[in-house]
Amino acid sequence: MADKFRFRLFDILKAYYQGSLKEDYFQDSAEKRLYRKIYFETFRHLGFIEKSLGKLYSHAPEADARAALALGACQILFMNDIPEYAAVNESVSLVPQSKRSFVNAVLRNLARRKAELMKDYNIRQDFPEWFVIKWEKRLGAEVDLFLSDLNTKPSFYSVDPATMNIEKAEGEADGYIMDLASYSVARLAGKIDPMSILDCCAAPGGKTFVLSHTYPDSRVFAVEKNRKRYEQLKAVTADYKNVDCVCADILELQTEAEFDLVLLDAPCTALGTIKRHPEVRWLRKNRDIADCSRRQKEMLEKAAQFTGKGSTMIYSVCSLEQEETTDVIEGFLKANPEFSLVPPVCDDRFKHGNYFMSLPYKCDADGFFAAVLKKK
Numbered sequence: 172m173a174d175k176f177r178f179r180l181f182d183i184l185k186a187y188y189q190g191s192l193k194e195d196y197f198q199d200s201a202e203k204r205l206y207r208k209i210y211f212e213t214f215r216h217l218g219f220i221e222k223s224l225g226k227l228y229s230h231a232p233e234a235d236a237r238a239a240l241a242l243g244a245c246q247i248l249f250m251n252d253i254p255e256y257a258a259v260n261e262s263v264s265l266v267p268q269s270k271r272s273f274v275n276a277v278l279r280n281l282a283r284r285k286a287e288l289m290k291d292y293n294i295r296q297d298f299p300e301w302f303v304i305k306w307e308k309r310l311g312a313e314v315d316l317f318l319s320d321l322n323t324k325p326s327f328y329s330v331d332p333a334t335m336n337i338e339k340a341e342g343e344a345d346g347y348i349m350d351l352a353s354y355s356v357a358r359l360a361g362k363i364d365p366m367s368i369l370d371c372c373a374a375p376g377g378k379t380f381v382l383s384h385t386y387p388d389s390r391v392f393a394v395e396k397n398r399k400r401y402e403q404l405k406a407v408t409a410d411y412k413n414v415d416c417v418c419a420d421i422l423e424l425q426t427e428a429e430f431d432l433v434l435l436d437a438p439c440t441a442l443g444t445i446k447r448h449p450e451v452r453w454l455r456k457n458r459d460i461a462d463c464s465r466r467q468k469e470m471l472e473k474a475a476q477f478t479g480k481g482s483t484m485i486y487s488v489c490s491l492e493q494e495e496t497t498d499v500i501e502g503f504l505k506a507n508p509e510f511s512l513v514p515p516v517c518d519d520r521f522k523h524g525n526y527f528m529s530l531p532y533k534c535d536a537d538g539f540f541a542a543v544l545k546k547k
Contacts, residue, residue, distance in 0.1 A: 176197055176200045176202065176206050177206070177261060177265070178265065179195050179197070179206075180195070180197075180206050180209060180210060180242065181235075181238055181239060181242060181265045182195075183195055183210065184213065184237075184238035184239075184241055184242060185234050185235050185237075185238040187238070187450065187453070188234035188237045188238055189234045192450060192454065195210075208250070209242065209245060209246065209250070211324075211449055212245050212249050212250060213241055213242060213245040214449035214450040214452075214453065215297060215322045215449045216245060216248070216249055216297050216322075217241065217297070217453060218296045218297050218298060218299070218453075219248075219292055219293075219296040219297055220241055220244045220245055220248065221241070222296060223244065223248065223281065223288045224240050224241070224244055224277065224281065226288070227277050227280050227281060227284075228273075228277055232270070232273065233270075235265075235266050235267070235270070236266055236270050236273060236274055238265070239262045239263070239265045239266045239270075239274050240262065240274060240277055240278065242262055242265070243258050243259055243261070243262030243263075243274070243278045243281075244278065244281055246258035246262075247259075247278065247281055247282050247285060248281075248285060248288070248289065255282045258278070258282075259275060259278045259279060259282065262274060262278060263275045263278070294315055294318045294319050294322065295315070295318060297318070297322060298318055298321075298452055299452060299453070299455075299456075301456075301457040302442075302452060302457075303318070305457075305492070306318070313532075316532055317530070317531075317532050319532075320446075320531050320532035321445045321446055321531060321532075322446075322449075323446065324446070325350070325446040325447045325537070326339060326340075326350075326351070326535050326536070327339075327340040327344070327348050327349075327350070328340055328348070328349060328350065328351045328354065329344040329345065329346035329347065329348055330346050330347040330348075330349060330354060330380075330381070331345075331346050332346065332347060332380075332384055335381070335384050335385055337351065337354055339535075347377075347380055349377045349380075350377075350447070350536055350537045351529075351534070351535065351536040351537075352521070352529035352534065352536035352537050352538070352539035353377050353378065353489070353536075353537065353539065354377070354381055355517050355518070355521060355527070355529070355536075355539075356378065356434075356436070356485065356487045356527065356539055356541045357377075357378040357381035357382050357385065357434060357485075358381060358385055358516065358517070359485050359515040359516055359517055359527055359541055359543050360432055360483045360485060360516065360543060361516030362516075363386075363431070363432065363483060364386075364388070365386055365389045365430070365431030365432040365483075366388075366389055366390065366431055367389060367390050367392070367428070367429075367430045367431055367432075368382055368386060368389050368390065368391045368392065368430060368431065368432045368433070368434070369392050369394065369430040369432070369433045369434070369474075369477050370382055370391055370392065370393040370394065370434050370436075371394050371421045371433065371434065371435045371436070371437075371470070371474055372394070372395065372396075372421060372435065372436050372437065372438060372470075373393035373394055373395050373404055373416075373436075374395040374397065374400035374401065374403060374404040375400065375403060375404065375407065376393070376403070376404045376407035376408055378434060378436055379391060379393045379404070379407070379408055379411070379414060380407070380408070380411070382432075382434065383408070383411045383413055383414050384411075386432070387413060388413075389413060389431075389432075390413055390415065391411075391413055391414045391415070392414075392415050392417055392430075393408060393414055393415070393416050393417065394416075394417045394419055394421050394424065395416070395417075395418060395419075396418065396419060396420040396421070398418060401416065401418040404416055421435075421470060421473060421474065422469065422470060422473050424473075424477075426477070428477070429477065429478060429479030429482065430477050430478060430479075430482060431479075431481075431482055431483070432482065432483050432484075432485075433474050433475075433477055433478055433482065433483070433484045433485070434484075434485045434487070435470060435471060435474040435484070435485065435486050435487070436487045436488070436489075437466075437467045437470050437471070437486065437487070437488050438463065438466065438467075438470075439463050439467065439488035439489060439490040439495050440455050440459050440460055440463050440490050440492065440495065441455075441489050441490060442455060442489075442490045442491065442492060442538065443488070443489040443490045443491050443529075443531070443537050443538025443539055443540075444489050444537050444538070445531075445538075446531055446537065447537060460490075460492050460494045460495060461494055463490075463494075463495055464494040464495050464498060464499060467486075467488065467495060467499050468499055468502060468503065471486055471499060471503050472503070472506075472507075474486075475503075475507060475510065475546075478546045479546065480546060480547070481545075481546060482545075482546045483513075483543065483544070483545055483546075484510070484543075484544045484545075484546070485541055485542070485543055485544075486499070486500060486503075486541060486542050486544065487527075487539060487540065487541035487542075488539070488540055488541075489537055489538065489539050490538065490540065491528065491530070491538045491539075491540055495540070496526075496528075496540040497526065497540075500512070500526075500542045500544075503544075504544075509546055509547050510544045510545065510546055510547070511544065511545050511547060512525045512542060512543070512544060513525070513543050513544070513545045514543070515527040515541060515542075515543050516543075520533065520534055521534060525542070526540065526541070526542055527539070527540065527541035527542070527543075528540050528541075
């Protein structure tokens with residue numbers, strides 16, 4: 172019989188099939204690592220899982236049966252540490268009595284045909300076709316290496332607040348835990364001496380932390396429009412003496428103040444965070460990229476209004492799609508000749524010409540893009 176935590180995992184998958192996504196880190200479970208592993212592996216391999224299951228029934232079942240089948244199939248096909256009979260029985264117990272015979276029959280058939288089905292496994296089936304096509308055009312023969320890396324466990328890094336040095340976190344680490352690329356983005360302006368900093372779209376506060384401690388003599392204004400995320404941001408930055416939090420939409424913010432440094436970590440498709448959030452690949456569509464790009468251009472124009480002569484502006488997104496990255500910057504520079512692109516201050520592995528770009532399979536980090544702009 173499935174326990175409450177497995178039912179919570181089941182609810183996440185069912186919500187996904189119903190068009191939304193819940194979040195649950197199972198922090199209150201003694202077996203939180205197991206449930207997180209099942210969650211991650213299911214979304215990492217959902218494309219292949221659904222293709223395999225599709226061979227075993229003629230009509231796609233309803234959301235609850237699909238969720239139970241996906242969870243069971245993940246454990247049977249990709250988690251050898253869980254006995255097949257247990258994967259089947261636990262999955263069957265998740266659905267109403269009227270659907271149990273169906274789920275049981277499909278999963279037992281899947282287990283019998285596992286070897287046959289796994290012969291057809293290809294990493295490309297674990298990603299939307301449009302995503303694979305786009306990245307094959309960019310990377311050519313390296314695309315499979317890129318995709319395979321996206322299906323591995325992400326790395327975490329620990330920042331020492333006293334020195335702002337960052338090291339790879341091994342096990343239980345002290346310091347502030349964050350992604351290497353996210354940390355690097357907030358330091359791209361290098362050794363400047365800003366009196367005032369505007370951190371747009373600041374929640375959950377990782378880059379605010381870096382800005383606050385990198386420039387301790389500055390005043391950091393961290394802006395977040397979502398009330399819940401704003402409250403979380405306030406809690407995270409409560410001990411930072413040089414940070415003021417503002418609950419506002421950056422597009423509607425009105426102030427005559429000019430800031431020496433502006434960081435716009437713009438809302439995006441978040442396709443660069445697939446290692447950390449494997450479900451993102453299935454939640455985004457190709458058309459979402461263009462929608463985000465239009466919004467990003469609007470926000471960058473607005474952020475530029477808060478700069479003065481000699482100010483520095485950093486534009487960043489946790490995406491590597493051209494429409495959200497270089498296209499945004501090139502269009503902005505054409506329309507705003509008073510700004511120029513300057514080299515980012517970062518490790519050489521992140522430098523792509525005058526841009527910052529972290530390709531996960533080469534940088535051991537999330538996929539981030541950033542550009543540093545200087546106002547003449």
